[in-house]
Amino acid sequence: MMRIRAKNPGPMTMNGSSNGGGSEIVDWELRPGGMLVQKRSLGIDQASSAPAPTIRVRVKYGALMHEIHISSQATFGELKKLLASETGLHTQDQKLLFKDKERDSNAYLDMAGVKDKSKIVLIEDPTSQERRYIEMRKNAKMERASKSIAEISLEVDKLAAQVASLESVISRGGKVAENEVLGLIELLMNQLLKLDGVVADGDVKLQRRIQVKRVQKYVETLDMLKIRNSIPNGHIPQRQGPVVVTTKWETFDSAPPPSTSSSAKLNWEFFD
Structure with missing residues (x-):
């Protein structure tokens, strides 16, 4: 105003x-x-102005007739809210026809010519109902996916504690049973398979990606621990006499490409 x-x-x-x-x-x-x-x-x-009069609107919905008491200056959207409690039909699924013309929810009753005892027809909007149903299914699906990821995250937390325990033992030079490491890897891979089966979008998809990276990190850690656990003293000894190949190239300025002649000499050293 x-x-x-x-x-x-x-x-x-x-x-x-x-x-x-x-x-x-x-x-x-x-x-x-x-x-x-x-x-x-x-x-x-303004304080002395009288309130808008209340009118009775007759709304036909199927074979039933509903009589609604509402302000003459209310909107069709406000009328839909009253009809939702009367009919159980969601406001987004309602279409109100007055004088054979659909009325917008923001339109005012009196401006459209609605008076006391005027007749309005209520019908269901199948398109809106279908959209809302699809949206509800999508939201329910995302909710289930989010719940599944949360449950997997709790399991990964428990397995992460076991990984930290094994890492602590092996890093101090201790030994653990190989089956214990392999079993822990298998449990983590099972959680990875569960995450792969979760279909998600938006923020839920980001949560799944974070958990996948967590699991992969723990599996890589266990692979390294398995190697260290299988070697005495927990470290890899240096190889004696590693094979080294040394290539020496002579530089040629403004000369044709090297051929099989003696212009290019390759000196190879061999180590048993």
Whole structure:
């Protein structure tokens, strides 16, 4: 609502404005369709204005007729809310027809010509109902996926504690049973398979990716621990006499590519 102070330079008018260059405060409101009209009021003083009258609207839904008491200046959207409690039909699934024309939820009853005992037809909107059903299924699916990832995360937390325990023992030079390491790897791989079976989008997909990286990291750690656990003293000894191949190239400036002649000499060293 906008309040505009309009200048009134003329004499006193019938609506009570003062003469001699006074001013009056005019309240305006934006109606559906972008029309700017003076706010409806029975008097200049807003506090003294009477409330909008209540009308009875007859709404036909299938074979039933519902009588709804509502303000004459209410919107069709407010009427839908009242009908939702009466019929059990969701507001998004409702289509209201007045004078054989569908009315927008933001349109006002009185502006559309609805009066006391006017008849309105309510029908279901199958398109909206189908959209809402698909959205509900999608949300339920994402909720199940999020719950599954949360359960897997708890299992990974337990396995991570066991990985840390094995790492602590082996890093101090201790030994553990190989089957214990292999069994832990298998349990982690099972969690990885579960994550692979979770179909998700958006934030839930990001949560799944985080858990996959966690599991892969723990499996790599166990692979290294398995190697260290199978070697005495927990480290890999240096190989005696590693095979080294040394290649020496002679540099040629502004010369043709090297051939099989003696221009290019390759010296190879062999080590048993």
